[in-house]
Each structure stands twice: as structure tokens, then as C-alpha cells.
Amino acid sequence: MSAVERQLDELEETITDEVPAGISISDVKYEGPELVIYTRDPKEFAADGDLVRRLASKLRKRITVRPDPDSLSGPETARERIRDIIPEAAGVTDLDFHADTGEVVIEAGKPGMVIGRHGSTLREITQEVGWTPEVVRTPPIESSTVSNVRNFLKQEREDRRDILERVGRQIHREEMADEQWVRITTLGCCREVGRAAFVLSTAETRVLIDCGDKPGAEDEVPYLQVPEALGAGAQNLDAVVLTHAHLDHSALVPLLFKYGYDGPIYCTEPTRDLMGLLTLDYLDVAAKEGRAPPYESGMVREAIKHCIDIEYGDVTDIAPDIKLTLHNAGHILGSSIAHFHVGDGLYNVAFSGDIHYTDTRLFNGAVNEFPRVETLVLESTYGGRNDYQTDQEDSERDLKRVINETYERDGTVLIPAFAVGRSQEIMLVLEEAMREGEIPSMPVHLDGMIWEATAIHTTYPEYLRDDLQDRIFHEDRNPFLADEFNHIDGGEEERQEVADGGPCIVLSTSGMVEGGPIMSWLRHLGPDPDNRMVFVGYQAQGTLGRRIQNGWDEIPMNDRGEGRGGTLTLNLDVETVDGFSGHADRQGLENFVRTMNPRPEKVLCVHGDESSTQDLSSALYHEFNMRTFAPKNLETFRFK
């Protein structure tokens, strides 16, 4: 009998002792980080509203209770009863019964009404039918990504259960190492922006944090081949943690599965879905640009199948000696600061991922309170001594001014924007400005992946800023459903119509004018001097966006993306409105550290160019008298 089996047997005994007589336990299993208890008396189990909480606190584990399949009422009877119990207004759109695990997945427009106060409705369901209900939100805006991911996971359910059981045994294995130490190895993202990849290692465990690409330098990938990463074999890694879905953090996660990795990816649910959307697009772009993609789309599906989604604040065992907690990073939907508690009080490390310190329209500001944290790995994108951003209020005023001016001369405003994050932020600005009458009501056309990304945002309102959540929960006040927003889904024909029509606003990808529908919009809108092009996001060196920003007006239109060859003369005005960044600026980074509780002893400044990381490192050292570093790639730091 293996150590894990012995452990499960003991747990089953303890649980049997703990539950009231009359509730019988038929099996106890690990599924990923959770302990699943199968009972022949699910209704009685549910009757004691506090039992699961008591067990969880006694066993110090996350617990799920499921009915023994033999004890279930048939799906048809159950379906009817469930429909009766859940209020009409919850807007149930689907009930999906899984006899193998006794689960019923309930998709509803208003999940909160399915759950009930303190879970009372869910408990009522189990008490009545025995099935274990699980609730997911029906996207208020239809999202093909969300439905593809959900269907795929449904179809791969069995495989996934095998994976989770294997991972569960791995997490709860007996600790073998007799030493204790904590190290971080940098595989990328040091003195550069891009290819985020770090290994957190102990004598027992190795965790990879992020695995991204480097925009504009496709051949510079993380140093995965060194022994500390995959050089020692893919089985060398216990877990992957993904802070957020931006490609500089996620693009090469699917590649790990090509290299033989077969373990879990921990991330939030929206990060999982956005990773699916963005990595598939990444493969698309590579193909369009004639580059050999580093992996096939099947690997994206592998990655999604191996995702274990966790919510902000949930403390999760991911190895015998490591607990992971994700916290809101304020950067994009589902973006996280990954906090690791190592050993029994041995050490704590937080990886910031990318952060925005203050609240934006979309998100609450990054969390910087932790039970303990000795070392912080901090992004430094705007860590340079002069990296102060315009206040967002000023930026919004600017943007509205530009829109009004353009409207007055009957022109159209063209905004190149990243699909995820900045587009939704701008949408919120525009919606409010129209609602408040600060700019005239006019169509806002969304082209490229923006619509889809917005749909994903509305699927996970819990990840949005508090007051925005409230509004989304009330359909009539959901800003993303405002009448002015139009999804460009009619291709060139629709674009031509828009261009021929009256004043309007166009938001289109790609954000740095490197292909995508923006190329087509340039042809439609570029020649008319009454139109305006407004840059609201960072334009990297070497991109067409940066060149246009700098005054280029003769644009070579090659065959890449929607360009059709030849040269295009731009007559429209070009403006730049700063201040909509998803990153904290220098002030924000300092404030994040200043108000951090507790203050870390050591800070590693990464995810910034050489001078930004060194500037920030030196500033934090002098201001807060902490040990700070600006690591290079391929170094290892030992903390304990």
C-alpha cells in the first residue's frame, strides 16, 4: 500500500468517526488539491449545513462531497425537482448530469440565485435529489471561447478525472527530502520585458511560474533547456502557475506539453479561457507571418485540460511543502499575484506578475496584504526613474476632447487597441461619457478579438471592480451591453459601410498596428484628413504603430494581415493619449512596496529593461532599506 493510500484510509476513518451516525462514507479520493468524499447518504450530509466546514477545518483540506452513484435519483426526476427549487429569475440555461461523479452542472444567467443565501439553495437541491450541484454563469454576451472551453472540458471529463487523481496523489505524497531550502531560478524576463519564466524550487518540489514569449523577438524564448527547468526531464517539474494570460507570460505554456510535461497548471478561470484565446491567436499570427509555430493547437487543448482553476484568496496545496494563493493583481482579467507559502512556516515568496496598484475602471487595485512574505519578485515595466504616467482622469479628458473635435468635423476616431484589457477600459470610458452627455452618442465599432474578449469579461464579473460587478449583475445597467457598441462581424463589407457612414468610433486590433483588421481600417479611414487616429497604449520600438506615432505618413502595405500591398498615404491626424496603462508606473510600484503589509525583506526587480530594473532596485534599497536585486536571466537565488 502506498503512503497516499494509507493516508486516504486514515482520512476515511477519521471522517467516518466525525460524521453523524447514519451517514455512511463509501470512498475518499484526492482530485487535484481537493479531497472528495463519496457518501451513500448525500441528502443527510447536506442536511447538516455546517458539516463540510467542520470537516475542512479539522482535516485542513479543501473538501467536496459527492453522492455515491448508487444512491442517486434518476436524472429525469432530478431535473424536474431542481427546476422547481431554483427561482425562475435565476435564468437557468442548461442542466448537465454526470452520473459517474454524481455532479450536476447548472448553467445560469444569475448564478447567485442558484446558490442562494450562504449556499442554502444548493443545499436544498442536494437534500432533495442527492446530486452535487456545480454552478457556472451563462455568459451575458455569447463567447465562443467560453463555450468551446466548457464543451471541451465536458468531453474530456474522464481523462481529466484521471489527471486530477494523479495530481492529487502527487500533491499529497510523502515528503522525501530531508533538507530544507528555497530557491528561485530566473529563466527569462530579467533585464528585459518578455519571456517571463521562473522556477521556485525546494529540496522537494519545483514550480514553474509563467512561460511566455518575448514580443518582437520570437527566437528569444525562456531558457527551458537548462537542468533546473526541463533539462532534467519534464517530470522534474511539479506544477506550473500562470499569473495571467498575456502572451509574454503564457505563450509557451502549451509548449511544455509538447516537451512531455503532464502536470497541473494553476490559474484563475478567466486566465485559463484567455490563455486559450490568446495562444490560439498566437499560432494564427505565426502562421500568417510564415513562421513555424512552436507547437500545434492540440497542445493548447492539452494545456486547458491540465488547468486547475483557483479563486483569489483560496489557499491551495500544490505540493507536500508548498501552498499557493492567488491574489488580484489589477492588471487584466483574472491576473494574479502568486503567493507561495513554503514548508511549515519556512518561507514565503510572492510573484507580482504584472500589476496595477491603483483602481482602474475595470479592476480593483493590486492586493498587497499577505499573511507573510519575505521575498517579492516585482515587475518593473515602468520602474525607470522617469517612468511617471499621466493621471487617468487627465487622459480621459483628453480622449473626450479628441472625440468631440473629430465629431464636430464629421470625422471618425480610429483607436488601435489590445483586445484584452485596454479595449474594455476604453469602452467603459466611452459608455460613461455618452451616458453623461460629455460626448455625443454615436456607434462604437469593435473589430478583431475585442468583442470576444469583452464577452469573456462579462462571464467572470467577480474578477471586475466591485461597482462594475454590481452593474453587470443588473442586465439593464451592464455597460458592455450599451446600444452604441457594435460587433464588426460582417467583414470588409461592414467596414466599408461604417467608413461611408456618419461620425463614429472604431476600436480595432492589433494594438501596435502589426496586422489584424486595423490595417483594413487604415485603408478605409487613413486618406480622409477629417478622421483621427488615437494611440492609447504603449507602442514598442520597431512596430508600425510607433512609426505612425512618430510621423510616418507613407505606409507600405504588404500582404501581411489585411494589408494588400502598395503604399498608403495617411492624411488623418494622429494623436497619443497616455495614461491607460495596465501597469503601475514608477510611483505605483513604489507605493505598492511602501504600503505592502508585511514589508518584504528582499525584492527581485524583473520584467523591465536593464535600466528600469536597476533604477527600481536601487530606489527601493535606498528608500526602504531592503535587500534588492536586478537579476540576470539564468541565475539562482537562495533564500533559505
Add this chain to the structure above:
Amino acid sequence: MSAVERQLDELEETITDEVPAGISISDVKYEGPELVIYTRDPKEFAADGDLVRRLASKLRKRITVRPDPDSLSGPETARERIRDIIPEAAGVTDLDFHADTGEVVIEAGKPGMVIGRHGSTLREITQEVGWTPEVVRTPPIESSTVSNVRNFLKQEREDRRDILERVGRQIHREEMADEQWVRITTLGCCREVGRAAFVLSTAETRVLIDCGDKPGAEDEVPYLQVPEALGAGAQNLDAVVLTHAHLDHSALVPLLFKYGYDGPIYCTEPTRDLMGLLTLDYLDVAAKEGRAPPYESGMVREAIKHCIDIEYGDVTDIAPDIKLTLHNAGHILGSSIAHFHVGDGLYNVAFSGDIHYTDTRLFNGAVNEFPRVETLVLESTYGGRNDYQTDQEDSERDLKRVINETYERDGTVLIPAFAVGRSQEIMLVLEEAMREGEIPSMPVHLDGMIWEATAIHTTYPEYLRDDLQDRIFHEDRNPFLADEFNHIDGGEEERQEVADGGPCIVLSTSGMVEGGPIMSWLRHLGPDPDNRMVFVGYQAQGTLGRRIQNGWDEIPMNDRGEGRGGTLTLNLDVETVDGFSGHADRQGLENFVRTMNPRPEKVLCVHGDESSTQDLSSALYHEFNMRTFAPKNLETFRFK
């Protein structure tokens, strides 16, 4: 055809073009770092005295020429001719013919006379008989270690040729990595003395430097299990380099073979032999102390079989992108500073091993001139701010005074000493003092491994200080052959006799009075107040030596070593004479760096306790304005 075979074919063509018509080349092979050329015309090859040098410089390789076995005269004829050619006075003691490689190993008391001026005698031999001569020294004092190693290597000749051929192909393989970087990982010996072990790694190659134990902490071994070392599999390592034979550098080298390592160990010849002596003794001691030895003696033989000995100053390819040169470290016989030239001018790192900066009686001071060196990994044993040692001249005066005083009261001087290094240094002091009449001539008894270690020293006089070499080359002036030195080889009986006899000096192991014959000497000499015990070496915390030094005079004699239980009362005087250290003191370490040419950009201070490494690191930083570090174990530093 593999890349190496293609390369060898091309080399064969080039060589054929280069040699005079009439010399035919039958094969070209790699054996370890050397290129071996087989010719059917060895005599003609030898006739052109400059040909090998010209080929070596054209091909930039170390070259050995061997006769094609078909072209050889029979051993019996050859033996006679060789005897004729070599002068009688060379003292040939053995001729050993190896028909498989056409080599004849000539063992002689005076190898220089076998070689002849600029190699003229060797060339004459080949011209006459075709065989390739190789010369080894007959130990002036018989050494069982040397003869065991030589016999073992003779017996394993075929296996060894296979190993060398495999290693040769590995060294000369085509470079695969398309990245270039240079890193050092610390597996031990940081902020502590002991378990020296470092990995020098590039994208292409991984080299382990040293693999020692930690005296007094048997369970603290180098962190070999991490992926950067053996965690990724033993095949992950390309080469091992051993700076010197002290156990804190060598003890766990044989363990690597138990873990599956099958590659070369680069070291000097005396380091190879001393490693054999010391690791076998290490296993012995473990057995006597009832500890499970980490490996069997067969692994020591494996290690010796995989040794590739190189001489000081020889630049040796050990990987496609790494050249190794060993330089005299002045610390013990054969001790080296290991200099690595990485890439084609990419980077240079020197590992000091243990060093003595100034000349001692035994050795020239450590070399600190290099073609280039950017990073120095420096020992810090005496790096602390107050670690200044007594001048050796003063120490010698002190020692002689103690001996004279003891002699005058008819007593015996008992000196616990390490077998390797300090014993021979003291022997040289005593021999000179007697010869010069500064102390009376009297017997000096050598007990434990001291005699054997001395024999190994006399086998390799090239590794001793210049003027000492001269004296050893002239038998009548070899100080180690002085009449006063007596090898205790008669056990307890002889010791009793010595104790009962007149005034004399006893040098015995172990150096820290932790077992060995010194325990027996304590019983024989301890009770007599006319005797003196003199400590000439460092006594570590927790050792019996340190306790006696501190005034203990009731010694529990357990069954360990030669003790026989009960308590022993010491009445003899105890003195300490400092200044015979094999390590540079703080001043020596600073001087080593100050006069180093070129001055390195970075220094990693290791092999010292926490305060010593930090003191030295900070001193070097302030004095020389270089980047200095006091690394922890398990860290990785990137340099390029």
C-alpha cells in the same frame, strides 16, 4: 558518419599532406584530449625532430605519435636496443611493452636522463626501434600507493583506452548549443569550510569542480541531487576537475561513479595518487568509526581509472567550448588552481582551490598570472579580518627552541601532523636544523600514513619547490632520505622501544588527535612530564586535539583508533607553534589578488566560514573596487 568521424577523416588528410613523402599515416584517433597519430613509419617520423611540434601548432591539438603495431620490431630486440641507448646512470628499473599501442613504458630513477636534452634520447629510441617511449619515475622511496596505481592502470589498459576514446569523442563533438552563457553553481563550500563542489556550466557543457566532504559533519555532503548537478542524471556532467587531494575536495569523487558518472576526472598525477591514498583511508576510518561508508573501495578504483592527468601549464580541451589549465597552488603536492577558458575568448574563470601565496619549503607560491581571467573563485579559510599568521621563520625558531629544551631534559617531542603536506614541511625543517647543527641530531620517527605520503612526494619532485627538486634529483642530498628519518613499521613493539629509548622526535597522524597511531603515542609518552606535545596545525572545534590544546589533561581513551578505554592523565607539556599552514593568511589572500595579473573583475569568496568570506569579500571590494560576493550554497551566478 558522425561529425567526429568526419573531423578525424579531415585531420588524417591534413596530416598526410603535411608530413614528408614517405611517411604513411595509418590511423588518427582521439584519446581523451589528445590526438593520436598512428604511422607505419615511426622511425622516419621521429627523424624530423620538429614535426610533431609543427603539426600540433597547425592543428591546435595535443599530439601523440604511435607506431602502427604492424611496423614494430619485436619487444625482445627492442628491449636490448633501448638498454643500449639509455645511459646506465639513468637507473632503468622496468621496461613494459604494450604491443596494442606500440608504447613502451620506461621506469627509471632519473627520468631526465631517459628523455635526454630536448627529448633527444627518446627520439633516438623511436628512430632505432619504432616504439613510442613513455617515461615514469621510479619512486626514490618505495610507495605502495604509486605502485598499486601503476599496476592497476596497467591491468586496466584496454578498458582505459575505451574510456579515453569515448571521452575524446565527447570532447571533440560538434557544438550543439546556439546560445552562449557562462554560469557557476555552488553545491557546497560556501560560508563554510568543507564539501567543496562547484558546477561551471555553459549552454553546451557542465563541469564539476571538486567533490569533497565536510570534516566533522559527515552528513553534510555537497548538494549533488539538484538538477544542476546529478539530479538531471549523471550524463549531465561532461567532466570533473579535481584541484587537489584533500578530502574536503576529493572524498566524494568516487561516489559520482556509484551514481552513474562515467566521464573523466582531470587532475595532476600526484593528486590522482594522493586521492587514492586518502579516499581509501577515508573508507577505513568510516568503517572503524562504525559509519556506513558512502561507497565501496571499487569506486576509488573506478575514479582512478577515469583520471586524465595533466601537468601544470598544459592547455587542455575538455569540451568543445572549454579549455582547462592547471597551475601550481602552493598548497599540497599536486594542488592546482583550475583555469577555464570558455568559448573562443568568451570568458575566463579561475578556481583557486586552496592556495598558499608565498613560497614554503616544499612548494613554490601559488601562480597568479593568467592569459586572461574575469572571475576568480577564491578560498577564504583565513579571510577573516584578524586571520594573520605567524611568520614561518619565527615559527621554525620556536619549534627548534622547544626541541632543544625537551632534548636537554632528555624528553621526547610528539607532533601530531597531517600525513600530506605539513609533515613533509616539518621534516624539511628538522632535516635542515640537524644538518646545520641548530638542534642535535636524533631519530625522527614517522608513524601513520606520513611515510607513504612522503614517498609519493619524492615520486613527483617536479611538483616541489625548485631548489628542493634539485636536491631530490641528487640522491645523496635528498632531504627525505636523511638517516634520522625512521618509518615506524613495527607496530606497538617498535613504539614501546622508541618510548623506552633516548630523546627523539615523533611525527604521527591523525593531525587533530582523532584516532590513528597518535592515540598510542599519547599512552606511551603522555605520562612523562619531560616530554612535550607540539601542535603545528589547525585544531578544529570539537576535536580532541583542540581540547588538549585548551588544557584538558584527563583524556578518556575509548576504543576508537588505538585507544584502549579508561582515562589517561597527561603530564607532558603542551605547546602550540603556529605558522606552518598550507593556506595563505588574510595578508596572503589580499596579496594574491593585489598582484594578480590580470586583475579579475569579480571574486567569489568561498571555502571559509560566514564571517571570513564576508570579511574578505568586503575587503577586496573596498581595496580593489571589484565586484565581490560571499555566495551561499545552491546559488547560481551568471557571468556572460
